[in-house]
Amino acid sequence: MEHLHYVVETDKIELKENKRDDDIEFIITYQSPEVHHAIHQIRQFFESDDYYTDILFYTFKDYVQIIVKRDSYLTFILGLFKWNLLSKVEWKE
Template sequence: MKNLTYEVNKSQIYLKEQDDAGDCAFMIQAKTNDALNRLRQMKIFFESDKVSTDILFYPQKDKVYQVIVRKEVYTAFIVHLFQLQLLKTVQWNGIA
């Protein structure tokens, strides 16, 4: 999203974001077992949501998750990464 920027905690994860037909697709690779456990916690948290198709997690090999995030819940997803200390900063841009 253009109005929200973040800084990845590079000691914990590698993260790549791209647009995917109106949604956002993330490739997230855990660099530590602790980060992998945090990603698993996040997966469980969002899968327990009332609308289980808002965020879809697809485990890959080598501690990688492909995550599809609907634009309506993008901010909640980013904030949750921040809460789990997988992001260092989150900032709104152009908001007065």
């Protein structure tokens, strides 16, 4: 994970990433209904897979808290990229 770098679409979201013991916490703040829809699509994608606790979503009034297991980190980052919430994802040595 330390080699994976991404660039946030700052005109769409504010993203904070906090590494914890066994998982990573993301706090995503946004204003746009378009972004709300994108986050809903990401949530549906992960809730439809066979792993119910790989990624947990907690929705609050002004932000979304997302807890991601380390094994699902890359898939989650690519999901943010797929739904245009990240502008760039790259691997750096």
